[in-house]
Amino acid sequence: MARTTGPRLKIMRALGVELPGLSRKSIENRPNPPGQHGNQASRRRRSDFAVKLMEKQKIRFNYGVSEKQMRRLMLEARKGSEPTGEKLMSLLERRLDNVVFRAGFAPTGISARQLVNHGHILLNGKSANIPSIRLQVGDVVTLKEKSRKIPIVVEALATPSLTQPEWLSVDSTTASVKVGHLPSIEDVPFPLDVQQVVEYYANRV
Structure with missing residues (x-):
């Protein structure tokens, strides 16, 4: 990182x-x-x-x-x-820390990396603490239950920095996000x- x-x-x-x-x-x-x-x-x-x-x-x-x-x-x-450029941006958008940010669980990518590094994130039900993990279609990222009470997370969920992209499906009741399909170059914010x-x-x- x-x-x-x-x-x-x-x-x-x-x-x-x-x-x-x-x-x-x-x-x-x-x-x-x-x-x-x-x-x-x-x-x-x-x-x-x-x-x-x-x-x-x-x-x-x-x-x-x-x-x-x-x-x-x-x-x-x-x-x-x-195309090289489109694939490059798809690889970057699919990073675990970026998905945590784009789902609205953190106010910035930097904050999202901290959440991942500090063990607040589950990937397909298992703890994941490597920000650069690349997600695939069908993967589910979830905030641990205790982590949903962190002030920066509460604020981010209440006032997200960006509109959630179409390639991600967010479930606010479980604080989880699923990769529906691969992102395109148009999804770069x-x-x-x-x-x-x-x-x-x-x-x-």
Whole structure:
């Protein structure tokens, strides 16, 4: 897991996009990049490399993955007949910590990873504490009964950060979520040009 340190809002301002997995805060009132020359930087044309790098960083920060993990995922995404970018995002969306977040059990992906790491989650009835576990169709993720009383969980359930995606079926009475089908590129909850990411790694992995 890639540990995010420093002000999360500053990261989103630098990338020019709100990343729900990183923070619930909005950059609406401060859309320009941080720093003394933020206004000038926002008007300057970015190089092709800078654009590719920023698109890649959006993924890394939203899903909390390291560069090493990104390279492994990209290698896996290249296999098969499915478009590389679409497969990459499906692999990321199906991470256990992301499903916990997208189901509304945690306010951010970072909080979801903590819930998983600390043993608050069941996967198909068994304890699961590895955030990167990849879910398959039919898998069921459940909050342990005692864990449903954690203040951050109670708040997240009352005011979810995002609309629950169609590929997940959430049962609020049992605090569980089932994977109905695999997610698509349209399910990514922030604007992303994934082809730029594929091109970034074209000669790097």
